[in-house]
Every structure is written in C-alpha cells, then in structure tokens.
Amino acid sequence: MNRVHAQQGMGNQAGFSIEGPLAYCVGNWVASNLHDVELQLSSAGWPKDRLQLNLGGISALDTAGAWLIHRTLNALQASGLQVTVLEADEKTRQLLDLVKARSESAAELPRPYLPGFLESVGRKTGGQLQQFYEFLAFTGHLAFIATQSLMRPWRIRWPLVVKELQYAGVNALPIVGLLAFLIGIVIAYQGGVVLRDYGANIYVADIVGLSMVRELAPLITAIIVAGRTGSAYTAQIGTMMVTEEVDALRSIGIAPLDMLVLPKLIALVIALPLLTVFADVMGLFGGMLMAAGMLDLNSSTFIERLTEALSLDSYLSGIGKAPVFAVIIAAVGCFQGFRVYGSAESVGRQTTVSVVQSIFLVIIVDSLFSIAFSKLGI
Numbered sequence: 001m002n003r004v005h006a007q008q009g010m011g012n013q014a015g016f017s018i019e020g021p022l023a024y025c026v027g028n029w030v031a032s033n034l035h036d037v038e039l040q041l042s043s044a045g046w047p048k049d050r051l052q053l054n055l056g057g058i059s060a061l062d063t064a065g066a067w068l069i070h071r072t073l074n075a076l077q078a079s080g081l082q083v084t085v086l087e088a089d090e091k092t093r094q095l096l097d098l099v100k101a102r103s104e105s106a107a108e109l110p111r112p113y114l115p116g117f118l119e120s121v122g123r124k125t126g127g128q129l130q131q132f133y134e135f136l137a138f139t140g141h142l143a144f145i146a147t148q149s150l151m152r153p154w155r156i157r158w159p160l161v162v163k164e165l166q167y168a169g170v171n172a173l174p175i176v177g178l179l180a181f182l183i184g185i186v187i188a189y190q191g192g193v194v195l196r197d198y199g200a201n202i203y204v205a206d207i208v209g210l211s212m213v214r215e216l217a218p219l220i221t222a223i224i225v226a227g228r229t230g231s232a233y234t235a236q237i238g239t240m241m242v243t244e245e246v247d248a249l250r251s252i253g254i255a256p257l258d259m260l261v262l263p264k265l266i267a268l269v270i271a272l273p274l275l276t277v278f279a280d281v282m283g284l285f286g287g288m289l290m291a292a293g294m295l296d297l298n299s300s301t302f303i304e305r306l307t308e309a310l311s312l313d314s315y316l317s318g319i320g321k322a323p324v325f326a327v328i329i330a331a332v333g334c335f336q337g338f339r340v341y342g343s344a345e346s347v348g349r350q351t352t353v354s355v356v357q358s359i360f361l362v363i364i365v366d367s368l369f370s371i372a373f374s375k376l377g378i
Helices: 031-042 063-078 090-107 117-151 158-168 170-197 201-242 245-251 256-294 299-309 312-338 344-376
Strands: 014-019 022-029 050-061 082-086
Touching: 014 031, 022 031, 022 063, 031 063, 050 063, 050 090, 063 082, 063 090, 117 256, 117 312, 158 170, 158 201, 158 256, 170 201, 170 256, 201 245, 201 256, 201 299, 201 312, 201 344, 245 256, 256 299, 256 312, 312 344
Parallel strands: 022 050, 050 082
Antiparallel strands: 014 022
C-alpha cells in the first residue's frame, strides 16, 4: 500500500492521502491552506495505471483550490494515467467545470500581434517625430519664459543660479582641464612627428592653437558637460517626477520651468563659455609642454608663433559656439527629465537618452557652425 499524507483534514486545514489507486482530498481547499498541499502533490507517489480521486471530504473549495485540482488532473492525464473523480458535490463540480472552461479559453487566446519590419520602422519613426515635436514645444515654452525673465530679472531665482553655477562650472574644472591638457599633448605629438621630418617644428603651435581654440576645446567641453551635467539634470527632474514633487510644485502655484529649468539654463550658458576658455588654456599648455620636450621648441617661441597663428575671429568662433551648446544640453537634459514616469528604470532610460541626444545634437550643430564659418570666410 502506497500512502502519502499531507496535513490531516481536521478543522480548517486541507489535506490529501493516497491509498493504492484511491486518493482522498479532505478539509478546506482554499487559498490560505494550499501551500503545503501543493508541495505534497508535486512529490506524491501516484499509481501507475489508473487513479480514483475522491473529493467527498472537501468541506470548502475556492477558485485557487479548484485550479490546483484541475492542474493536478491535467498533469496526471498528460502522463498517461486514467483519472476518475468520485463523490464531488454539485458546487464542487460546477467550480471545477468553470475553472476548466476558463483555462481552455485562455489557452486558445490568439498570439500577440507582432508587427513586421516596415511597420516597426514606421512606428519608431512616428514616435521619434512625436518626441521631436514635443521637444520643439518645450523649447518654445522655455524660450518664452526665458525672455520674460530677462525682461524682469528680479523674478529669476538667483540663489539657485549660483548653486547650479557652482555645480556645472566650478566643480567641472578638474575634469575639463585634465582632458583638454591631454588632448593638447596628443595633438602636439601627432603633428610634431610629421613636422619634425620636414624641419617645420615651429608650426606645431599653429596646429595646436587652431585645432584647440576653433574646434576641440568647445566640442570636448560640451561633450563632457553633456555627460556630466546634462545627465544630472535628467536624473534630478526624473526623480522628482517619480516622487510626484513636480506635481506638488504645480499644486502650490510654482511653475516647474521657472524653478527647475531656468536656473539650470542660465547657469550653464554662463559656465560653458568659461569652461571653454579654461580648456583653451589647458590644451595650449599641454601642447607647449609636448613641443618643448619633443621638438626642442621653447615656450617663448611657441607663444610668439601662437600669437601670429591665432586671430580674434578664430578665438571668438570657438567661444561663440559654447552658449548654443549650453542651451542644447540644458534643454535636452530637462526635457528628458520631464518624460520620466513610473519607476527608477525610467529614470535610467531617459538619462541615457538625454546624454546620447545631447552629444548628437552638439556634434550636428558644430558641423553646421563649421559650414557657416567656411561660407563666411571666418
């Protein structure tokens, strides 16, 4: 005789037992009592050929209990065992039939629709166009608020501007200076290797000066700020969206753009040109050190040649890009922050999107500047 006991069918408990080809279900088969019974059912020693399942001992049955019995019967029948249900009352049979009908209808549900390649491309394109339209609307609203604030500067929250200027400007000096210094060294080395073969060592100052001042310093600074500060803007505003702090600001009559976006925009427009000037100095300093060490070009000669190679137009063309880059980084970072919803996962996703879009737009705008300067002869 093969006999397996779960909880005994006493009081409000649920249980079952197997005696040869007979299995007995007893007690209250309700959701709160099924944990141990389910474990016993999964490890029971069932007979080989046929089984008679006696449900007469069940005193209470809910949907969870009926589903457990139905699932067990299906598993036994799928293994080739012939199962017969005995002594089930009318309510038990009705509930078992209902569970069986619902499970069969659920199994017959159609597969989820999977769009084709062209449809997927169309949907993604439509989504990107919609996002671009929303970004333009956000930028227009921000420009309107910024114009109003410039006409009424006393309404600007200057303490927040100073705080953001500290974070976006002063705290970014080490990383910007270090990278600009290393890039200046790399440019001087790569250019010096070629110029040394032709005896034109002195022109390394031209290469370092023009490349850093016109292109690399503003571009590298913008990319660093986009990854460092733009992502922080998205994460900060996104977290406030998740915790509903933005809705709280609206409820007390404070416009989120006035408090959260405008100070960041003003601070970054001030900080990025200053960071670009700092990057110019550090990049030229790095190039001067490499020229002195590799090309025997002393600092006075390097600086003298640099003053001849660089013009005011070249310097201003590099500095003039920085405020435009700052507006792009601040607008994209804050816009993606307001698109966060639901969870911390959304914060991470939109932060990634913010950095990628900021860098992409900065490079696109920089190329447009290069084309425009070329047409204007600057």
